[in-house]
Amino acid sequence: MKDKVILSGMRPTGSLHLGNYFGALENWIKLQEEYKCFFFVADWHALTTGYEDTSEIKNNINEVVIDWLSAGLDPEKCTIFLQSSIKEHAELHLLFSMITPSSWLFRCPTYKDQIAQIKDKNITTYGFLGYPCLMTADILIYKADFVPVGEDQLPHLELAREIARRFNYLYKEVFPEPQPLLTKAKVLPGLDGRKMSKSYGNTIALSDDPDTIRKKVSSMITDPARIRKDDPGHPEVCAVYAFHKVFNEEEVPEIEQQCRGGKIGCVQCKRNLANKVVEYMTPIYEKRQELLKNPGIIREVIENGNENARKVARKTMEDVRKAMDIDW
DSSP: OTTSEEEEEEOOOSSOBHHHIIIIIHHHHHHTTTSEEEEEEOHHHHHHHHTTOOTTHHHHHHHHHHHHHHHTOOTTTEEEEEGGGOTHHHHHHHHHHHHSOHHHHHTOHHHHHHHHHOOSSOOOSHHHHTHHHHHHHHHHTTTOSEEEEOGGGHHHHHHHHHHHHHHHHHSOOOOOOOEEEEOOOOOOBOTTSSBOOGGGTOOOBTTOOHHHHHHHHHTOOOOTTOOSTTSOOOGGGOHHHHHHHHHOGGGHHHHHHHHHTTOSOHHHHHHHHHHHHHHHHHHHHHHHHHHHHOTHHHHHHHHHHHHHHHHHHHHHHHHHHHHHTOOO
16 A cells, blocks of 8 residues: 555644544554655644744644654654645645635534634634645645544545545646545543543643653542442543553453452552553653654654655646646
8 A cells, every 4th residue: 555645744732642642643653554654743733723822833843753753653654744844735725725615614613613612712814714725735735545534524524525626627637535544543531531631731741751650640530439449430430441441451351340349449450550551651751762862863854754745745736737727
């Protein structure tokens, strides 16, 4: 499948956590072995909701790429690049905005949801409304065959497919219709049982050292109805049990049985989990420490990736201009 192209990206919002890792990054690491992969830091997309304060974007770009490399993305096997360094994304975004009906953008589920939910920021901007055009440009400029998504993201990809069809109909067949590569990600709750999110302060970061991980695991919320060690537990409502299912799968049946029978205390259960999480995370942490000793590696990886991405993007834009007869 190395002749098939995959495109995906992440916004630079700071160091990644386990939710990011199991939600996307773990899958990317597998995909780089099978496909021609382009993975980008979506710094322009970060502006759609964070345009008022850009002070941390530069640092966050470095943090994201360090986490990617620490976790196992290999620049010899995939292209890692910065969205804003490839100006062709902006050009294709502009051209797509000329042919995309505004009704398509207003009906986008994410637009409706975030307008309703985000009350502390003014996101009634052209950039926020039009971000699906930029997202489509990100995908189609590399003529991606597949985009790894969860089911909740299918409407966004369908919009990209509609824009590709409209361009091909109006001008000439240039773009493939990118297909979803549905991924069943492992789901981890936050330390408090809610969704894992930096805004909730309930994450375990990929950058956390072993001592920090142990402290965080020890603070995790367990079954609130269980007061004493010998009380019967309800593991299905326990964040610690949810973590065991990811990090300690082979012991899950025994842990569930002991918990329901009141034969294991929460402190012991957390200690067992902490050992498993630290064992899993230590290679990532150690690789990160190596990278931090030589920060020039990060710039080199991004610049080399930018060069590779730019070659592909420039060729696509030549095809686009020719198809639209604006290549004077």
